[in-house]
Amino acid sequence: MLTSTDGWTACDQGHRHWGRAGAAGLLIHRDGPDGVELLLQHRAWWSHHGGTWGTPGGALHAGEAPADGALREVAEELGLTAADVVLGAHSVDDHGGWAYTTVLARPARPFEAVDLRLDGESDGVAWVPLAGLSAVALHPGLAASLDRLRPLLEDGAARPPAAG
Secondary structure: OOOOOOOEEEOOOOOEEEOEOEEEEEEEEEEEOOEEEEEEEEEOOOOOOOOOEEOOEEEOOOOOOHHHHHHHHHHHHHOOOHHHEEEEEEEEEEOOOOEEEEEEEEEOOOOOHHHOOOOOOEEEEEEEEHHHHHHOOEOHHHHHHHHHHHHHHHOOOOOOOOOO
16 A cells, blocks of 8 residues: 655755655646647645646655656546656756655646646646747746756657557
8 A cells, every 4th residue: 555755855965855765746738739748737825836837746755656646646636547647757856865756647638727627736827938938937946847847848759649
């Protein structure tokens, strides 16, 4: 059985992180009229880095795979299920002793941000153009990972195989 590892920990770089077994989040993206769009949540003011925009995600349980944790978190925070998305590439931000795994995903069916159910960890959710990320206050972890994530989003590596 998976056990909760909610709580603060420090990495080898001396940073303080939530999730004693690491953390993971789901970066859902789609093709919009002006290029790639990202589904981002506006973090509740009381949360760590509250007021910033980032991926739905959180602490992994002991023994939980990052993709499973990311799916659990997106279900809790936005009401999406595994059937609503197609998982793609994973990107790991390893700090030594702690890591955050971003799991890229595309919608398996069309949905809009207004259709999603928010829990208390989110003040909002929106599709944000990749080209317009500078217009929103990004979670520092997402902002620091963009150089690593952008090629996965732009070159199609995060796209599911074509049906055929």
